[in-house]
Amino acid sequence: MARTKEQNEKIRETRKEVIRNAALSQFVKQGLFSTRIQDIATEAGIAQGLLYHYYASKDEIFVDLINDALDKTIGASYSVRDMDTDPCEKIRFSLERLVETIENSQTFLDTCRLITQATNSTAIPQAAQDLIQEKRNIPYQVIEKIMEAGQKEGTIIAGDPKMLAIFFWTSINGLAIYYSTNKNREVKLDYRVIAAMFLIESEREDKNHAKDKTVFK
Numbered sequence: 001m002a003r004t005k006e007q008n009e010k011i012r013e014t015r016k017e018v019i020r021n022a023a024l025s026q027f028v029k030q031g032l033f034s035t036r037i038q039d040i041a042t043e044a045g046i047a048q049g050l051l052y053h054y055y056a057s058k059d060e061i062f063v064d065l066i067n068d069a070l071d072k073t074i075g076a077s078y079s080v081r082d083m084d085t086d087p088c089e090k091i092r093f094s095l096e097r098l099v100e101t102i103e104n105s106q107t108f109l110d111t112c113r114l115i116t117q118a119t120n121s122t123a124i125p126q127a128a129q130d131l132i133q134e135k136r137n138i139p140y141q142v143i144e145k146i147m148e149a150g151q152k153e154g155t156i157i158a159g160d161p162k163m164l165a166i167f168f169w170t171s172i173n174g175l176a177i178y179y180s181t182n183k184n185r186e187v188k189l190d191y192r193v194i195a196a197m198f199l200i201e202s203e204r205e206d207k208n209h210a211k212d213k214t215v216f217k
Helices: 005-030 037-044 058-079 087-104 106-121 126-135 138-153 162-180 189-194
Strands: none
Touching: 005 037, 005 058, 005 106, 037 058, 037 162, 058 087, 058 106, 058 126, 058 138, 087 106, 087 138, 087 162, 087 189, 106 162, 138 162, 162 189
16 A cells, blocks of 8 residues: 555654764764764664665755754743743743753753854854854743743842843753763752752742653753
8 A cells, every 4th residue: 555645754754863863973973074974874774875865965964953953942942931830930840851851862962062063163064054043042032031031020030131041051051061971970960959040939849740841852
């Protein structure tokens, strides 16, 4: 029986996800310049010729990875922004989910490394540079607005909300980079340590345990 258009599209997207994950692993290990298409195909467990049915070059895969990572972070940020709860709980929920993801998702760790490497390099495709310029600050702006709203309610500490948003994301990124590059993970991460930097009532009972825990994954 012939596959439907929807089935073919699902197979195509699944195969592209396998290729992206393989490329992510190789880019993080070797860098864009040193990674060959054959390295990605081998990591993905497919023939090099088949890979070219999905991507014309490693640069195209790199740009797709950057775009996908930025879009997922933006989408997750918007989901938190739109939650029906107060700003304090939005910050608490975000930090708990992000720290949990750091502990359990190698893909998330590798993605943080890739974005950091790409942001600090001009030796990447111009399309990737443009995407970073266009989208990277959006999650910062979302958290900034949440911090500002929390300050008005008296649940977020005083200070420039833009600075607080920078502290928020650099704390998460720093933990992700540490976990990605350090095999010694004996210390159990506790999101409440980070939350205490922002929340005036940092010991309030978290009301969001029953909410979806996959926002940032």
